[in-house]
Amino acid sequence: MLRTTAAIVAGKTARVAARVRGGGSAMPGLVAERIDPQLLAHALSGVTDGIVVVTGTNGKTTTTKMLAAILRAHGKRVFSNPTGSNFTRGVVSAMLGDLPLSGRLDADVAVLELDEWHALQFAKVVTPTHALLLNVARDQLDRFAEIDTTAKLLGTLAATTSTGVVRNRDDSFVARLDESQFRPGVTMRWFGIDPEVADDLPPLHEADARFEDELAPPEPGPDDGMLHPRSAAEFSIRFGDNEIGPLVLRQRGLAAMINATAATTTARLVLGDAFRRELAEEALRAVTPPFGRGEVIDAGGFPLELVLVKNPAGFTVALGTYHAEPVTTMVAINDDYADGQDVSWLYDVSFASLRDKGVALTSGVRAYDMALRLDYDDVRVAAVEPDLDRALDRLISDHPAEPRRIFCTYTAMMRLRRLLAARYGLAGFGEEPA
Amino acid sequence: MTSKGTIDLVHLYPREMSIYGDLGNIRCLAQRIRRHGYDVRLHDHTPGSTLPDRPHLFMGGGGQDSGQSRVEDDLALIADRLRGLASDGTPMIMICGLYQLFGNAFVTVGGEELPGLGILDVTTRGNPTRMIGGIVLDTDHGEVVGFENHSGATVLSTGQAAFGRVRAGHGNNGSDGTEGAVTNHVIGSYLHGPILPANPRLADHLIARAAELATGRPFEPGDLDDSLADEARSRQIRRLLAA
Numbered sequence: 001m002l003r004t005t006a007a008i009v010a011g012k013t014a015r016v017a018a019r020v021r022g023g024g025s026a027m028p029g030l031v032a033e034r035i036d037p038q039l040l041a042h043a044l045s046g047v048t049d050g051i052v053v054v055t056g057t058n059g060k061t062t063t064t065k066m067l068a069a070i071l072r073a074h075g076k077r078v079f080s081n082p083t084g085s086n087f088t089r090g091v092v093s094a095m096l097g098d099l100p101l102s103g104r105l106d107a108d109v110a111v112l113e114l115d116e117w118h119a120l121q122f123a124k125v126v127t128p129t130h131a132l133l134l135n136v137a138r139d140q141l142d143r144f145a146e147i148d149t150t151a152k153l154l155g156t157l158a159a160t161t162s163t164g165v166v167r168n169r170d171d172s173f174v175a176r177l178d179e180s181q182f183r184p185g186v187t188m189r190w191f192g193i194d195p196e197v198a199d200d201l202p203p204l205h206e207a208d209a210r211f212e213d214e215l216a217p218p219e220p221g222p223d224d225g226m227l228h229p230r231s232a233a234e235f236s237i238r239f240g241d242n243e244i245g246p247l248v249l250r251q252r253g254l255a256a257m258i259n260a261t262a263a264t265t266t267a268r269l270v271l272g273d274a275f276r277r278e279l280a281e282e283a284l285r286a287v288t289p290p291f292g293r294g295e296v297i298d299a300g301g302f303p304l305e306l307v308l309v310k311n312p313a314g315f316t317v318a319l320g321t322y323h324a325e326p327v328t329t330m331v332a333i334n335d336d337y338a339d340g341q342d343v344s345w346l347y348d349v350s351f352a353s354l355r356d357k358g359v360a361l362t363s364g365v366r367a368y369d370m371a372l373r374l375d376y377d378d379v380r381v382a383a384v385e386p387d388l389d390r391a392l393d394r395l396i397s398d399h400p401a402e403p404r405r406i407f408c409t410y411t412a413m414m415r416l417r418r419l420l421a422a423r424y425g426l427a428g429f430g431e432e433p434a
Numbered sequence: 435m436t437s438k439g440t441i442d443l444v445h446l447y448p449r450e451m452s453i454y455g456d457l458g459n460i461r462c463l464a465q466r467i468r469r470h471g472y473d474v475r476l477h478d479h480t481p482g483s484t485l486p487d488r489p490h491l492f493m494g495g496g497g498q499d500s501g502q503s504r505v506e507d508d509l510a511l512i513a514d515r516l517r518g519l520a521s522d523g524t525p526m527i528m529i530c531g532l533y534q535l536f537g538n539a540f541v542t543v544g545g546e547e548l549p550g551l552g553i554l555d556v557t558t559r560g561n562p563t564r565m566i567g568g569i570v571l572d573t574d575h576g577e578v579v580g581f582e583n584h585s586g587a588t589v590l591s592t593g594q595a596a597f598g599r600v601r602a603g604h605g606n607n608g609s610d611g612t613e614g615a616v617t618n619h620v621i622g623s624y625l626h627g628p629i630l631p632a633n634p635r636l637a638d639h640l641i642a643r644a645a646e647l648a649t650g651r652p653f654e655p656g657d658l659d660d661s662l663a664d665e666a667r668s669r670q671i672r673r674l675l676a677a
Contacts, residue, residue, distance in 0.1 A: 011573050109477050109641075138453065147453070147498060148498055340453070340582040341566075341567070341568070341581070342455075342583060342626060343455075343456075343581075343627075344454050344456075344458065344581060344626045344627055344628050346454025346455070346458075346462060347455040347457055347458025347628050347631070348455050348457055348458075349457075366666075368662055368665045368666035368669060368671070369632065369666045371662050371666075372631055372632060372662040372663050373458075373631070375662055376458075376461050376462055376465050376631055377461070378465075384662075384665075
């Protein structure tokens with residue numbers, strides 16, 4: 001116990017120091033984890049209503065935020081790691097702010113966003129009650145090496161989960177996990193896009209090339225959430241004959257609708273009979289987008305949307321917005337470690353949907369590579385400006401009175417968000433309302 | 435405008451062996467063939483399917499281990515056909531995993547020897563460390579830039595020509611300064627990026643040979659604007675050589 005208290009104090013000190021330096025969100029947790037690896041297990045031992053792990057390549061941050069919001073709307077005290085710091089030490093970091101020196105977290109439910117590898121490290125210390133498995137796509141290959149390895153990590157996580165596993169029926173890697181490895185009696189739920197609608201969309205997920213046959217996921221049951229987009233902004237989620245919505249999110253795009261479907265399906269499972277449709281709708285309508293993930297900024301009276309793109313699947317979903325009206329588009333591609341140093345993946349995305357309106361600007365370190373990519377898809381590019389500050393100035397001054405959308409890789413998003421925050425007085429990082 | 439002819443382009447194993455953006459090479463070849471005034475017929479060759487009667491150009495990419503093992507049986511079935519086409523001068527560009535499979539053999543870290551097609555006289559050994567990063571080469575087609583990401587270390591047999599000399603990056607094995615291999619019009623290389631879009635001279639070299647095979651006449655190039663490719667390539671080369 002002494003060791004735990006020492007760990008919390010050390011971690012809290014580091015947390016204050018990191019805040020002051022404006023540093024990253026994972027460092028303080030690393031300090032605490034070194035001192036007491038059992039800190040997590042102890043802290044979560046008082047959480048009674050569920051420990052939910054949200055993992056997969058795309059949509060973790062948004063889905064986690066939505067799920068936590070729905071649970072809070074039902075009166076649950078929720079601990080979550082909302083900063084997008086999806087390593088175990090990020091969880092410890094987030095926890096330190098809330099942790100009494102007893103070391104036991106005062107919450108009913110924990111909703112934790114973890115990347116595939118850290119989800120498994122976490123499960124070695126704490127058994128998750130629920131796992132929400134979103135998708136498997138190529139991302140940061142140098143960390144996970146190969147997509148099959150990533151799929152295996154998710155399978156192992158599902159096998160350790162005690163109560164319920166929620167899976168994406170449209171993702172062949174997630175849908176094909178070996179259920180014989182799951183714990184006996186574990187509840188299985190699915191979420192997905194209604195098959196009628198899915199036919200209108202481009203393929204949104206990677207195919208699992210290990211199998212010859214097309215995937216035939218089970219027919220959706222009454223507790224499986226199916227997304228029905230009604231327009232570019234409005235959608236509903238159907239559970240058999242029960243419908244959630246129609247509703248409009250504050251976050252734009254099809255990806256956000258899919259995430260809302262995943263979050264709602266999981267919330268229904270965690271809450272059981274306590275689930276109330278009106279509370280879920282209210283929470284989803286109110287939840288604000290995480291930074292740069294479909295966030296809409298009021299830039300001089302007209303919306304400017306920041307869309308983070310990390311991999312082909314994510315970019316394809318972002319372009320595949322349902323019945324979207326065309327907007328003025330900029331694409332900003334950097335190639336730092338956090339962006340992915342290999343930009344080859346841009347050639348696994350089809351940009352044909354941008355052909356009609358063209359692209360106003362490409363920017364970032366790889367601005368010319370992006371312009372070249374668009375040229376090979378016959379998409380007109382009006383200007384190339386590698387400097388992000390100048391590109392943003394140009395986008396706003398040349399297109400002041402129309403909706404604009406910027407697709408950007410991680411470090412480009414961080415830079416653009418900072419410029420926009422200074423210009424339009426937005427909340428800075430770390431000040432995000434829960 | 436009347437077509438100058440039709441080129442049959444074969445993409446080897448698009449599902450299994452094209453996970454690092456190598457599909458971009460197909461997008462680039464098909465688009466440039468059309469822009470040069472030719473028609474293109476794209477054949478996706480999947481395990482179990484039949485090759486076209488007279489293919490003029492082949493592209494194959496990199497895959498994961500599972501993809502590689504899934505194409506081995508089919509590759510054995512079409513091996514004689516590929517060897518014949520290669521020695522008759524059919525242009526082929528094979529990247530990463532398929533470059534290795536076009537060689538003599540791949541020796542795993544555990545010492546197991548998996549035979550290759552033997553079209554390129556090279557042998558690859560599994561290596562504990564991965565060679566990852568931007569790469570710049572000098573080649574017969576000028577400076578070529580790309581991105582490598584491989585754990586296999588490849589060695590050329592005596593007399594086997596390399597595709598390029600490494601100016602920045604690792605290349606075949608990180609030690610002898612060679613990258614890739616060339617025999618007749620078959621090029622093997624580790625370069626993703628993908629390799630062809632930003633290196634249009636290399637793309638046109640392959641297309642020129644394919645056009646000759648398809649039409650029996652010399653290549654009649656169109657007037658293409660490559661200023662974006664030239665700018666993208668030269669900027670990346672400057673960065674990598676300065677690092």
